[in-house]
Amino acid sequence: MLTLLGETLASRLFLGTARFPSIDLLSKTLITARPGMITVAVRRPTPGPIPVRGFADMLEVLAIPLLPNTAGCHTVQEAITTARLAREMFGTSRIKLEVIGSRRWLDPDGVGLVEAAEILVREGFEVFPYMTEDLAIAERLLRAGCRVLMPWAAPIGSGRGLENRTGLVRLREAFPAVPMILDAGLGRPSHAAEAMELGFDAVLLNTAVAESGDPLRMALAFASAVEAGRLAFEAGLVAPRHAARASTPEEGKAAFG
């Protein structure tokens, strides 16, 4: 269980809903893994009737808290317009704010992100900023009124895990009271466990589950890893040592020589 911005969520695993082989499999995965929050998007409809009975109906039935995104937005204006659309369409003021830099790396544009966050917070949005581990940008986002931070682990869809572990540890330590969700670039359940062991409050991922051979089982694997990592963080990990130290006490050992 996680309480985030006053709301109690079922899990510290947040899932993206894209790239699943079918709506049916997505639905089964969400019902089984029961993520704390799911991300959704705003796009031009495909030909034919608007798919209300498919995706939108599924969202209503499952009633999992929604986190709409501004995926693919490269300018502040695009991101702001998309956020305003999403608030009306999904009925939530939460927004996963993405202002993307390069098309190759899909890296967060920190300057644009801060500018967009300032505007959206003033309009009453609860901004979840997709950011790098940059401490100064984090500070500016918090000053802009963000109450949660969402640093990346690695480029979106890369599955590379925590590429800058040291930077993420610094970020976590710099703002211990701020809820942080590690987002993007996780490829394996062990990556999720590592993030939780470091004290991140939740993880958000999509591709690693949706494109696995069996999305439903992979979602469960991630859910277990998230729980294990969080338990370990709460229990307190022992510090690593350079040399060995016997687990079994030397005291009382027999002398045979």
Added chain:
Amino acid sequence: MQIYINGRPCRPAGETLAEIVEHFLIDRGDLDPRSRMTIGTAHNGVFVPREQRRRCRVAPGDRIEILAPMQGG
């Protein structure tokens, strides 16, 4: 007069955004009233709330976006 709906050039099927949205949906064979409540609209890059579509008049060259909820990451 020519306008652009979701990037495609076309002749507007009405004078207001509300009329254009209605024709857009009917042309796609969508008569479900819930679709009218599900989609979102923008006019020349600016978000137009549902209740303001009737007051939003279109002019030649205008860019209209009619958007739907989709799966996203």
